[in-house]
Amino acid sequence: MNVDELVQRYRESGLDPDATDDDMLYLRAYLDELKALRPDATQAAELLREGLGAMSGFLRMVTDEDHPFKTRKMSVQDALEIAGELERYRDALTGLRDTLKVIVSVTAGIEERHANLITLAKTRAETRLKNSASQQLDAFTVMVERLQVILQETLPSNYAEALQVRFARELNELPARAAKGAKA
Numbered sequence: 001m002n003v004d005e006l007v008q009r010y011r012e013s014g015l016d017p018d019a020t021d022d023d024m025l026y027l028r029a030y031l032d033e034l035k036a037l038r039p040d041a042t043q044a045a046e047l048l049r050e051g052l053g054a055m056s057g058f059l060r061m062v063t064d065e066d067h068p069f070k071t072r073k074m075s076v077q078d079a080l081e082i083a084g085e086l087e088r089y090r091d092a093l094t095g096l097r098d099t100l101k102v103i104v105s106v107t108a109g110i111e112e113r114h115a116n117l118i119t120l121a122k123t124r125a126e127t128r129l130k131n132s133a134s135q136q137l138d139a140f141t142v143m144v145e146r147l148q149v150i151l152q153e154t155l156p157s158n159y160a161e162a163l164q165v166r167f168a169r170e171l172n173e174l175p176a177r178a179a180k181g182a183k184a
Contacts, residue, residue, distance in 0.1 A: 003029045031113045050092040 006029035007022070144167070152160045 003033055006032055028117065031110060031117060035110060050088070050095075 003026065007025045010025050010029065148164065148167070151163055155163065
């Protein structure tokens with residue numbers, strides 16, 4: 001199954017963790033695809049078992065006092081048998097090494113993509129928070145402007161001007177008050 005099919009499956013299932021957009025869905029699909037491609041550790045264990053079995057067979061053959069090459073000169077057949085056992089052992093270890101390389105590589109890829117997913121989720125949350133704060137500030141600005149228009153229309157001009165000066169002073173002092181409040 002490829003990534004596009006996984007994303008389509010997520011959409012059809014209604015999966016929406018934290019209001020996920022397409023980028024999040026693709027990252028999640030890549031992560032799932034990597035998990036599916038990860039070799040099974042039992043394969044590495046089987047290769048190790050084969051290698052150890054081959055080595056123990058070789059060691060039994062070499063240490064067995066009754067083995068023909070211990071009691072007489074080693075025949076060509078004995079040498080080929082030993083070489084075959086060593087070759088099986090080498091092949092099993094080579095297979096184990098290759099499998100472990102794949103496991104380490106895929107695991108690193110999964111960890112990297114998982115970290116990317118977390119980073120993207122954090123960035124999206126921060127962006128949404130900033131967008132929300134910006135929308136609130138815009139709404140507040142509109143409300144203040146409307147209030148100024150209403151006050152100018154209803155108050156005598158000298159009161160309206162005094163009120164605007166007071167608003168300007170209060171708004172200018174707001175950042176200093178906010179910083180002071182944050183320290184406390």
